Amino acid sequence: MNTSSAQVVICGTDTDVGKTIVSALFVQGLGATYWKPVQSGTENGGDRQRVIDLLQLPKEKWRKEAYAFSAAVSPHWAAEQDGQCIDPDQLKLPTVDGPLVVETAGGLMVPLTRNWIQIQQLERWRLPVVLVARSGLGTLNHTLLSLEALRRRTIHCLGLVINGPHHPDNALTLKQLGDVAVLCELPPLEHLNAAALATQWHVQNVKAKVETEIIRFQASR
Ligand SMILES: Nc1ncnc2c1ncn2[C@@H]1O[C@H](COP(=O)(O)OP(=O)(O)OP(=O)(O)O)[C@@H](O)[C@H]1O
Ligand SMILES: [Mg+2]
Numbered sequence: 001m002n003t004s005s006a007q008v009v010i011c012g013t014d015t016d017v018g019k020t021i022v023s024a025l026f027v028q029g030l031g032a033t034y035w036k037p038v039q040s041g042t043e044n045g046g047d048r049q050r051v052i053d054l055l056q057l058p059k060e061k062w063r064k065e066a067y068a069f070s071a072a073v074s075p076h077w078a079a080e081q082d083g084q085c086i087d088p089d090q091l092k093l094p095t096v097d098g099p100l101v102v103e104t105a106g107g108l109m110v111p112l113t114r115n116w117i118q119i120q121q122l123e124r125w126r127l128p129v130v131l132v133a134r135s136g137l138g139t140l141n142h143t144l145l146s147l148e149a150l151r152r153r154t155i156h157c158l159g160l161v162i163n164g165p166h167h168p169d170n171a172l173t174l175k176q177l178g179d180v181a182v183l184c185e186l187p188p189l190e191h192l193n194a195a196a197l198a199t200q201w202h203v204q205n206v207k208a209k210v211e212t213e214i215i216r217f218q219a220s221r
Contacts, residue, residue, distance in 0.1 A: 003030055003211050007093070007100040008158060009122060012132040013142040015106040018163035020047040021197075022132045022186065023103040024054045025161075027061070028194060029201040030210075032099035035063040037091050038112060040105055041072025047103060055194050063094045076111040086112045091121060102127070108149050119149060128156040128217045130183065133174070135164035140173060147178045156220065158213040159183040183209045 010026065012019045027034045034057065039046040048062055067086055069078035079086050091112075093100065105112075108119045122129065129150060133143040143160065150157050159181035162171050171182050184204045189196045201207065 002214060003099065003207060005099060006030055006032070006210070006214055007102070007127050008210075009102045009104060009125065009127050009129050010132060011104045011118075011122070011129050011146075012107055013134065013139065013146045015110075017132045017134055018161075018186065019103050019132050020050050021054075021192065022130065022161045022163065022184075023047070023101050024051045024194075025184070025186070025197045025201055025206070026101045026130070027051060027057070028055050028197055029207055030099040030101065032101040033061050033063060033094070033096040034101050034103070035065075035094055036103045036105075037066045038075045038086065038105045039065045039068040040075050040078040042068050042070050043072070054192070054197075063096070066090050074110055075105050076113050079113070086116070088112070088116055088121060088124065091124075093125060093127075108146050119153060119155070122150075122155050123153050128158045128214070130158050130161060131180075132161045132163055135162045135167045135170060135185070139167075139170055140177075143174055144178055147180060156217045158210060158217060161186055164188060181209060181213055183213070 010019050010023045034051050036047045051057060069082045071078040071081045104118055110118045112118060131146055133139050147157060157180055160174060161184045163186045165188055171185055175182050184206045186200055
């Protein structure tokens, strides 16, 4: 796997940390297909529509959710409210030409059913993960806990995307204590659009960093 066929899962240390924006960054940067397998909360069109609108993404560059629930709550409960239950067998990775970016729902320990949590699904997919973390106070604990959970299950983390206002020390501390690459420090973007994301992708040399980490991932298998 190189970046022309990279398949990555965009996970977060929490809900609302910027997974969708980072997914858009990677979809555009890698020329990937976007897939959000489980969407909770469809009121505003969900994350897929956000990525489509942001990037003017053509139909062949996204896949429909396996599950989309109306309530913006944890997937297991959102499913129950819609009289459904997520079947992990229905979350098989789609076949696509070129790279694939998968956006998870919420954080790593979020329940997909009452006995199946997100990180178990990651184990099943066996894809490397990009972990989106907040930049500010609280991120050290959340991010180091998430990295430990991934390592415990031998799920490979390609690196962090640290999202939010620049912090003078957190990126360095996470790199050192988490023993992980920082792929990008994404600042708050005043004009959140495709051009602004492209600028960050290029200025921060994200593609080269991802390529390096994919080689490391392959060597570790
Ligand atoms: N770097 C950024 N600059 C400006 N706005 C941002 C940035 N990152 C995230 N946001 C905004 O913060 C909000 C949360 O981001 P986002 O939807 O990407 O989070 P998420 O982790 O995908 O949430 P969910 O768990 O619901 O999928 C959105 O309104 C998004 O537009
Ligand atoms: Mg999202």
